[in-house]
Amino acid sequence: MTSERLGDTAVLRLRDLGYRLPPQGPADSKYVAYQRVDSSIYVAGQLPYVDGLLPAQGLLGGDVDIPQAQELARLAAINALAVAASAVGDLDRVRVVQMLVFVASAAGFADQSTVADGASELLLTVLGDNGRHARTAIGVAGLPRNSPVEIQLVCTEAAPA
Amino acid sequence: MTSERLGDTAVLRLRDLGYRLPPQGPADSKYVAYQRVDSSIYVAGQLPYVDGLLPAQGLLGGDVDIPQAQELARLAAINALAVAASAVGDLDRVRVVQMLVFVASAAGFADQSTVADGASELLLTVLGDNGRHARTAIGVAGLPRNSPVEIQLVCTEAAPA
Amino acid sequence: MTSERLGDTAVLRLRDLGYRLPPQGPADSKYVAYQRVDSSIYVAGQLPYVDGLLPAQGLLGGDVDIPQAQELARLAAINALAVAASAVGDLDRVRVVQMLVFVASAAGFADQSTVADGASELLLTVLGDNGRHARTAIGVAGLPRNSPVEIQLVCTEAAPA
Numbered sequence: 001m002t003s004e005r006l007g008d009t010a011v012l013r014l015r016d017l018g019y020r021l022p023p024q025g026p027a028d029s030k031y032v033a034y035q036r037v038d039s040s041i042y043v044a045g046q047l048p049y050v051d052g053l054l055p056a057q058g059l060l061g062g063d064v065d066i067p068q069a070q071e072l073a074r075l076a077a078i079n080a081l082a083v084a085a086s087a088v089g090d091l092d093r094v095r096v097v098q099m100l101v102f103v104a105s106a107a108g109f110a111d112q113s114t115v116a117d118g119a120s121e122l123l124l125t126v127l128g129d130n131g132r133h134a135r136t137a138i139g140v141a142g143l144p145r146n147s148p149v150e151i152q153l154v155c156t157e158a159a160p161a
Numbered sequence: 162m163t164s165e166r167l168g169d170t171a172v173l174r175l176r177d178l179g180y181r182l183p184p185q186g187p188a189d190s191k192y193v194a195y196q197r198v199d200s201s202i203y204v205a206g207q208l209p210y211v212d213g214l215l216p217a218q219g220l221l222g223g224d225v226d227i228p229q230a231q232e233l234a235r236l237a238a239i240n241a242l243a244v245a246a247s248a249v250g251d252l253d254r255v256r257v258v259q260m261l262v263f264v265a266s267a268a269g270f271a272d273q274s275t276v277a278d279g280a281s282e283l284l285l286t287v288l289g290d291n292g293r294h295a296r297t298a299i300g301v302a303g304l305p306r307n308s309p310v311e312i313q314l315v316c317t318e319a320a321p322a
Numbered sequence: 323m324t325s326e327r328l329g330d331t332a333v334l335r336l337r338d339l340g341y342r343l344p345p346q347g348p349a350d351s352k353y354v355a356y357q358r359v360d361s362s363i364y365v366a367g368q369l370p371y372v373d374g375l376l377p378a379q380g381l382l383g384g385d386v387d388i389p390q391a392q393e394l395a396r397l398a399a400i401n402a403l404a405v406a407a408s409a410v411g412d413l414d415r416v417r418v419v420q421m422l423v424f425v426a427s428a429a430g431f432a433d434q435s436t437v438a439d440g441a442s443e444l445l446l447t448v449l450g451d452n453g454r455h456a457r458t459a460i461g462v463a464g465l466p467r468n469s470p471v472e473i474q475l476v477c478t479e480a481a482p483a
Contacts, residue, residue, distance in 0.1 A: 030281040031296040035258045037317045038199045038360045042259040045297030097357045098364040102299050110468040120352040135353040136367030136474045138424050139464035142300035146271040152297045156359045191442040192457040196419045198478045199360045203420040206458030263460050303461035307432040313458045 070118025231279025
C-alpha cells in the first residue's frame, strides 16, 4: 500500500526535494500508527527509518552532527506525514497542527532548535500553509533503537482548497 | 471514592490480570487530574504509585531492569485509566487516543519501546478496541521522585456499544 | 503589538505579582507561535525569555537551584500565556487545558514537580478556574539555548463569564 498519488501537489514537491512518502505497512500489533479524536489526528512517534533501517544512531553532541540530525529530522517528519496522509487520503489533505521534536542529546548539547528546523522547513516547503505548525523541541537522554531523533505530529484534515 | 463498578467488563479483565483501579482521591491543589477540551480528556502525567508508594526508583540501564519497568509502565497506565474512568463514569466508557511513555534512561539505554509495550499490551487486553492508541516512547534524564516511568494519556469517551 | 489591555482582570493579577505579558512579535519564520484545531490552541514550546534574554542557563541539580527554576517556570508560562492571549484576544479569555513542563536535569535530580509548581501556582493565581490544568513534568537531558526550563501549553477559549 502507498499513500502517494501522482497528482498530489505535495507529493511532487516532496519528490523535488529528493524524498518520497514511504508505503504504510500493517500496523504494529501493540499500538496503532494514528488515532483520531474530533478533528485531531495523533500520529504515533516516528523514527527516521528508511526502508526499515535507521541511517544513523547516537547522540547529538556525540556521534551525530547537526547536518546529519537535520536530515534525520526530515526523514522522521516524512514518515509522520505518510501516516497522516494514509489517515486523510492523500498528502494534500494533511494540515499539521503541532510537532514535538525529541533530540537525543549528550551533556551540554543545546542546539535542538536547529535540528528541529530541518523538519520545520520541510513541512513548510512541502505543505505550504498547511505545514504551519506549533513546535516544541527538547533534548532527551535517549530514544528507541538509539535513534538520534524522534518526531510526533498532531495533524488534521485540511479544509478543501 | 472508587471508579470501579462490579459490572464493568474492563474492570473484570483488569482483575483477571491481577490489578485493580485505584480509588481517586481529592485532586492535587496545584493542578487537576484531568482536563477536557471538546471530546478530548487530557490526563495528567501518572507515576506508577501503588497505595501512594513507588515500587521502584532509578534509571533503566542502571538500577531498574526491563521486566520491572514494564510492570511499572502497566501500573502508571492503570493510574491514568483510573483518572479517565472517573472522568467518563466507568472504565468501559474510556477510549484511549494517545499515550506518551517517558522512561528514565541511563546513557546508552535504547529499549524504551519494550518498556512501553508493557503499558500498550495492558491497554489492549483491558479495553479491546477502545485501547488502540497512538504512542510515543522516549528516554528522559529523570522523572519526579526518581520514578523510572511516567505515562501521559489523552483519552475520550467511547461511543456506546 | 501587545496582548495586554488595562481592563483585563487577569493582566492586573499578573501585575500584582510583578509580571507583565510580553508583546508578541512577528512569528518565527520556521514555525508559528500557536496553531488551532477544533477548540484547542496548541502553543509552541516557550523558553523563559525576558526581553529576548534567558535569565539563567544550565541544569537543575547543577548550575540552577529550585527557587531559580521555579521563577523560570513562571516566566516560561507567562510567555505561553501571552501567545494564548494573542490567539483569543485577551488573557481573561484564556483557559489552560494542559501543561507540559520540561526541566533540564543533571543525573539524580528528581524534583521536577517542585519546579513545575512554580508555573502551576501562577496559572491558578492569575486565571482562577481557567487556570486549572492537567500537568506532566519530566526531566530532560537539555533544552534549546541551554535553558533550564521549557513549557508547552494546550489552551482553549474560555466560555464567557
